[in-house]
Amino acid sequence: MKQIVDTGLPPLAQPFSWAVKASGLLFTAHGPVRADGSIDTGPIEDQARLTFANLQRAVEAAGGGLQDVTQVLIYMTDVKDMPKIDDAYREFFAAPYPNRSSMGVSGLVVPGMKIEIVAYAVIA
Helix, strand or coil: CEEECCCCCCCCCCCCCCEEEECCEEEEEECCECCCCCECCCCHHHHHHHHHHHHHHHHHHCCCCHHHEEEEEEEECCHHHHHHHHHHHHHHCCCCCCEEEEEECCCCCCCCCCEEEEEEEECC
16 A cells, blocks of 8 residues: 655645655655745756755655665756766765666756656665
């Protein structure tokens, strides 16, 4: 049975949930969404930190911590941003790091949005 996790993030206009927990697994996706629902379209450093902070918020709301994250998929609009994204990533994750895949995409839904992530965690 699946459970929608109340992350405290703003309600969505699109038909999806911020985080879903099922059988001890957490499925979640995030971008640089501010508490008021607006999207940060500023520097990649700020967008990445906000995105990972939103992930942390969702994982903690589900009863876990970032150490429970097993995989992170990173979508970025400019692969040259990877070093700055890595810097932000290291602020939130410590070794042993989750499995990760990073890919460049031609665009994301909101113009100016430079990063979006999908993450999976195991939370008993």
